[in-house]
Amino acid sequence: MILKGTYTASEQRYADESLYARCGRSGVLLPKVSLGFWHNFGGVDPYERSRAITHYAFDHGITHFDLANNYGPPYGSAEETMGRLMDDDFRPYRDELFISSKAGYDMWPGPYGNWGSRKYLMASIDQSLRRMHLDYVDLFYSHRLDPLTPLEETLQALVDIVRAGKALYVGISNWPLEPLRIGEKYLREHDVPLLIYQGRLNMIDKKPMESGILDFCREQGVGFIAFSPLAQGLLTDRYLNGIPSDSRMAREHFLKSDRLTPELIDYVLKLREKAQADGHTTAEEALRWVLAQEGVTSVLVGASSPEQLAQNLRCVAP
Numbered sequence: 001m002i003l004k005g006t007y008t009a010s011e012q013r014y015a016d017e018s019l020y021a022r023c024g025r026s027g028v029l030l031p032k033v034s035l036g037f038w039h040n041f042g043g044v045d046p047y048e049r050s051r052a053i054t055h056y057a058f059d060h061g062i063t064h065f066d067l068a069n070n071y072g073p074p075y076g077s078a079e080e081t082m083g084r085l086m087d088d089d090f091r092p093y094r095d096e097l098f099i100s101s102k103a104g105y106d107m108w109p110g111p112y113g114n115w116g117s118r119k120y121l122m123a124s125i126d127q128s129l130r131r132m133h134l135d136y137v138d139l140f141y142s143h144r145l146d147p148l149t150p151l152e153e154t155l156q157a158l159v160d161i162v163r164a165g166k167a168l169y170v171g172i173s174n175w176p177l178e179p180l181r182i183g184e185k186y187l188r189e190h191d192v193p194l195l196i197y198q199g200r201l202n203m204i205d206k207k208p209m210e211s212g213i214l215d216f217c218r219e220q221g222v223g224f225i226a227f228s229p230l231a232q233g234l235l236t237d238r239y240l241n242g243i244p245s246d247s248r249m250a251r252e253h254f255l256k257s258d259r260l261t262p263e264l265i266d267y268v269l270k271l272r273e274k275a276q277a278d279g280h281t282t283a284e285e286a287l288r289w290v291l292a293q294e295g296v297t298s299v300l301v302g303a304s305s306p307e308q309l310a311q312n313l314r315c316v317a318p
């Protein structure tokens, strides 16, 4: 265990300049591999392991950490972990970090703790900042489209969050193409250009390509960050010999065992074969495919150990 305040980041952390890609037509460079806090950073997870993963990330140039108000479990606790990490290790490096959060899914009880109202977004950003011990986030997202709230209400809340200095940039996640078009235009016309779109993209789920969202982002100069690029671990060797007891699938919640069909196993075995022929691991091969899609800025990976992250980071090696 490292004592509070004694972490010193590796001096080599920016040695590989090719790790960074410009986010759309903005001034922001993001690492091509970013770290997500959806799993493995909650109150139920061992803090020292979460801490070790973030140290590995930052020591290797991964400057972007992605959160949301309800990541945990319990809800809010991944942001609390981020706050503890800021206090213990990362405060001196705040200006080297690009930290995002989101609101849009179920967060607190009652009519104001979900979806896309101004009331929810305004309260949520304040809560997120308190939990993370931050004055501002670098990026704040609408986490999903609220079909019952006027788009302009959600979008104006994003604009006002930036104007209030609580976020530097805004992003949109999971919105379908048509509302995304409206959102991009609205934000541009209100001088808060949309920095990035966050959508699920991996070798077995290509919806952002099929729907035209990836093309739209590229044409408009909006970055694209691909979440679940390993399909939550399916596109790795993790499940080739059954379901490990410490795996996400063993928890039967977000990743159910019925995903492990003979067709999927067959697909992953073929992917592994190709990866081996290329001198890569299976995970690396899957991540390289995502990064190779034109318009993709970064793959947003999850990891339950520094070793997994180390393996994933190899996808940017020449």
Ligand SMILES: NC(=O)c1ccc[n+]([C@@H]2O[C@H](COP(=O)([O-])OP(=O)(O)OC[C@H]3O[C@@H](n4cnc5c(N)ncnc54)[C@H](OP(=O)(O)O)[C@@H]3O)[C@@H](O)[C@H]2O)c1
Residues within 6 Å of the ligand: 035, 036, 037, 038, 039, 040, 066, 067, 143, 173, 174, 198, 199, 226, 227, 228, 229, 230, 231, 232, 233, 234, 236, 237, 238, 246, 247, 248, 249, 283, 300, 301, 302, 303, 304, 307, 308, 309, 311, 312
């Ligand atoms: N905007 C949205 O709606 C949304 C939705 C989902 C996710 N996200 C974001 O995207 C991030 C990543 O999502 P994700 O966790 O689903 O991504 P992922 O990278 O597809 O899956 C991560 C999981 O795969 C396994 N894994 C990772 N590297 C591995 C390796 N080298 N070998 C074997 N197994 C490996 C680990 O599972 P084990 O735990 O089993 O080891 C890890 O927790 C989230 O943290 C979040 O920030 C956003």
